[in-house]
Amino acid sequence: GDSVTQMEGPVTLSEEAFLTINCTYTATGYPSLFWYVQYPGEGLQLLLKATKADDKGSNKGFEATYRKETTSFHLEKGSVQVSDSAVYFCALIGTPRTGGFKTIFGAGTRLFVKA
Amino acid sequence: GAGVSQSPRYKVAKRGQDVALRCDPISGHVSLFWYQQALGQGPEFLTYFQNEAQLDKSGLPSDRFFAERPEGSVSTLKIQRTQQEDSAVYLCASSSYRDSLTDTQYFGPGTRLTVL
Numbered sequence: 001g002d003s004v005t006q007m008e009g010p011v012t013l014s015e016e017a018f019l020t021i022n023c024t025y026t027a028t029g030y031p032s033l034f035w036y037v038q039y040p041g042e043g044l045q046l047l048l049k050a051t052k053a054d055d056k057g058s059n060k061g062f063e064a065t066y067r068k069e070t071t072s073f074h075l076e077k078g079s080v081q082v083s084d085s086a087v088y089f090c091a092l093i094g095t096p097r098t099g100g101f102k103t104i105f106g107a108g109t110r111l112f113v114k115a
Numbered sequence: 116g117a118g119v120s121q122s123p124r125y126k127v128a129k130r131g132q133d134v135a136l137r138c139d140p141i142s143g144h145v146s147l148f149w150y151q152q153a154l155g156q157g158p159e160f161l162t163y164f165q166n167e168a169q170l171d172k173s174g175l176p177s178d179r180f181f182a183e184r185p186e187g188s189v190s191t192l193k194i195q196r197t198q199q200e201d202s203a204v205y206l207c208a209s210s211s212y213r214d215s216l217t218d219t220q221y222f223g224p225g226t227r228l229t230v231l
Contacts, residue, residue, distance in 0.1 A: 032217040043222045044158070091157075101148075102174065103148065103220070104160065
């Protein structure tokens with residue numbers, strides 16, 4: 001079945017450092033890919049998404065590019081801030097014909113940013 | 116309200132008790148999802164509704180789990196004869212489904228269920 005694998009955390013960075021959180025997926029067909037974020041004490045919220053190969057999703061300085069050839073959707077940010085400290089989840093939705101209506105989430109990567 | 120709400124926020128049940136968890140989606144949202152999130156893990160899909168129709172219940176872990184959305188708005192997740200392994204945070208999410216399943220899902224705060 002469909003699955004998502006993301007790098008284990010925690011990831012600890014200093015402010016203004018470059019961030020990469022790796023995410024790879026296995027899916028039948030052509031899934032849509034997402035990054036969700038959960039800030040401390042808050043609910044899950046969508047950060048960005050890409051619905052077809054070579055699309056780039058971006059939001060709040062974060063970017064991720066849908067790479068079909070490497071089945072990857074790595075999250076990047078050029079300069080992290082303390083306020084980016086959160087848990088980040090990579091996720092996919094397949095097509096109803098092949099994957100039903102499931103959203104498949106990775107296990108999450110906790111990011112700590114130090115001032 | 117402006118967002119997805121869930122109640123109760125916390126529930127403690129003795130093993131063997133039945134529980135009911137409520138989700139109030141954003142008004143007018145067609146799609147509604149339920150997820151189970153164990154500590155330190157990502158959410159696991161349980162079931163999906165489009166209006167009142169339950170189109171996918173493949174993630175429900177056993178026949179003790181039952182979900183309904185009779186009028187296409189509020190949804191209830193019921194767990195019968197709770198077991199300790201049911202302890203988790205149960206999340207509800209809704210989306211407008213204007214275009215497709217890829218429309219943004221808005222998540223509620225979750226119900227933390229602890230089974231003793």
